Amino acid sequence: MILSLYYSLTKYDMLSPPAFVGTQNYANLFQDPSFLNSIEVTLIYTVVSVPLGLICGLGLALLLNQKVPGMRIFRTIFYLPVIVPAIASSELWLDMFSPNQYGIVNTILMNLHIINQPYAFFTEPSTALISLIYMSLWGMGGGMLIWLAGLQSVPLELYEAAKVDGAGRARQFFRITLPLLTPTIFFNMVTGMIGTLQIFVQSLVLGGVDGNPLGALDFISLFIYRHAFSYFQMGFASAAGWVLFLFIMLLTILVFWSSRKWVYYEGDVQR
Amino acid sequence: MIDVAEPGLRKTISRRTPFATGGKLRKGIIFLVLCVLAAMFLFPFFWIVSSALQTTQEQQSLPLTWLPTKAQWNNFQVAWNTLPFTRYLLNSMLIVTGSTIGAVASAAWCAYGFARLRFMGRTVWFYITLSTLMLPGTLTMIPVYLIMKDLGWLNTYYPLIVPAWFGGGAYNIFLLHQFMKGIPVELEEAAKIDGASIVRIFFQIIVPSIKPALAIVAWGTALASWGDILGPIIYITDANKWTFAQAIQVFPGSMPSGWGSQLEMAIAVVFMIPVVVGFFLLQRWLIEGIQLAGVNR
Numbered sequence: 001m002i003l004s005l006y007y008s009l010t011k012y013d014m015l016s017p018p019a020f021v022g023t024q025n026y027a028n029l030f031q032d033p034s035f036l037n038s039i040e041v042t043l044i045y046t047v048v049s050v051p052l053g054l055i056c057g058l059g060l061a062l063l064l065n066q067k068v069p070g071m072r073i074f075r076t077i078f079y080l081p082v083i084v085p086a087i088a089s090s091e092l093w094l095d096m097f098s099p100n101q102y103g104i105v106n107t108i109l110m111n112l113h114i115i116n117q118p119y120a121f122f123t124e125p126s127t128a129l130i131s132l133i134y135m136s137l138w139g140m141g142g143g144m145l146i147w148l149a150g151l152q153s154v155p156l157e158l159y160e161a162a163k164v165d166g167a168g169r170a171r172q173f174f175r176i177t178l179p180l181l182t183p184t185i186f187f188n189m190v191t192g193m194i195g196t197l198q199i200f201v202q203s204l205v206l207g208g209v210d211g212n213p214l215g216a217l218d219f220i221s222l223f224i225y226r227h228a229f230s231y232f233q234m235g236f237a238s239a240a241g242w243v244l245f246l247f248i249m250l251l252t253i254l255v256f257w258s259s260r261k262w263v264y265y266e267g268d269v270q271r
Numbered sequence: 272m273i274d275v276a277e278p279g280l281r282k283t284i285s286r287r288t289p290f291a292t293g294g295k296l297r298k299g300i301i302f303l304v305l306c307v308l309a310a311m312f313l314f315p316f317f318w319i320v321s322s323a324l325q326t327t328q329e330q331q332s333l334p335l336t337w338l339p340t341k342a343q344w345n346n347f348q349v350a351w352n353t354l355p356f357t358r359y360l361l362n363s364m365l366i367v368t369g370s371t372i373g374a375v376a377s378a379a380w381c382a383y384g385f386a387r388l389r390f391m392g393r394t395v396w397f398y399i400t401l402s403t404l405m406l407p408g409t410l411t412m413i414p415v416y417l418i419m420k421d422l423g424w425l426n427t428y429y430p431l432i433v434p435a436w437f438g439g440g441a442y443n444i445f446l447l448h449q450f451m452k453g454i455p456v457e458l459e460e461a462a463k464i465d466g467a468s469i470v471r472i473f474f475q476i477i478v479p480s481i482k483p484a485l486a487i488v489a490w491g492t493a494l495a496s497w498g499d500i501l502g503p504i505i506y507i508t509d510a511n512k513w514t515f516a517q518a519i520q521v522f523p524g525s526m527p528s529g530w531g532s533q534l535e536m537a538i539a540v541v542f543m544i545p546v547v548v549g550f551f552l553l554q555r556w557l558i559e560g561i562q563l564a565g566v567n568r
Contacts, residue, residue, distance in 0.1 A: 060308070068302045076554065077309045080316070083550050085498025087516050088539045091523075092319050095532055104318055107335050138315065145561050198407050201500055205520065224409040229505055234413055241410035248405050 018235065025239035035240065037215050038223040041129065042197060045219070049133045050192040054185065057140040061147035075148070079141035090205035093135045097121035122206050125216040132202060132217065143188045150184030151177070182263040190255055197248050200225065220244045323347070323536035330531040343533070347541065350534040353527055354518055355511075356541075363515040366428050367496045370435035374492040375485055378439030382447035383473055387459070397448075404441045408501065416505060430506045431499070435492065443488045446560075450484040451477060487560040490553055494546065515542060
């Protein structure tokens, strides 16, 4: 870590020894439009896909928590995509999302008359990120498992008491379930954020080393990789790594700090 | 149960779970919704297998072929022989085995240290270890790469295996630590009185009681190592030493002429088989363990 901080202050191409340049790398970074773009892409992806994944995962868990037959089988089915390695799932979705009539998703949507023209998916800058977010939802089963565990730990007496008081389903959900689930929300949110901020494999497979189309899939991790191992700008890339790290730190601290206000721990009541 | 005279009220109150026993209709609708969702989740799996078994002509004609008229099992053979995949498979297996054993062994030792042994600054060290969870892999990647280069380890598997032997990752240590905290100390104290050494206690008391957690760590490490491409593309440039995952990444560019994407799909299917089989073998432990890790926070 310390080493990387040092490198981030140098110009180092691995041929000649590192030359100290101070904060020059950082200054260059923030003047580099492609870096600013990668920050934007990464942030949009995180801000959209994390809450979306949380909500959908919770919805799925709520449905599964209804004691319908075959719950275990459904749970396995929804979890299965999570274990598929990113490299395989990216290739698969790239194929399913082919931008012409040969793509199965386009075929289905056109047969259902939801769209008239084939959708561009990963080949058009305006739709690539949306497609990736959609693809990421396939893996929401991981969060779902944890939601399910959280739901099952809510004491049943509370619901019974609420029912005696005449509280409806929606009210029970917002007044009992959700407050008691806040630690789970917190856990899923932090792990989800750390994961999405570091997304790499998907962008490399879907968009190549430049994060095509036109940088729409150029995430910070990919930016760092490209500058370190394609252009051998080790110092510059280290600086970008530090910016990413500070980003993650800042967001995590923000979430932790705000968690005092909204996360409810059962053990805390007496305090 | 609250004693209520009115029969209608009693019925509602005795419901076991909050949203559980609505009318039959409600359950039926939920079941249907779940079925539709399950079909959507499973569809990509269906599609990858179906397209892996199609002929090039079926792949390239409209309307799309949903099911091949005759399953082309030969596709798997052609795909497998396009690149030396047997070698890549062996390479990957070597790396996965090496790093998994390393991660399980060293994470268990570290967690044991944090959970049971008393030493200076134990809590602080534990938090420092945990905070490395936030370190992006891409940040440490560069200095680690330069160190590996100085060691002359480029184009070898050491960079992909050896780091796992140093602690096995913060998440694994944390997970095992939580499990070890749940083991009653009395057993160990009794063993200590009988003169058992720390090493012996570790192997005869701790390890047997955290087997499910060890399975989770092994699974997680193996899965990450099997699917890793960042590590291999940085360190392994020699085409003979490529890993399976790395080869898949370059595979679309080395397609033999006259073949379509069914070969890509076929290779991806082969790549997924060990993962899916492993998951079903370990399923019970994994699902429980993942849930436990989430709730314990």
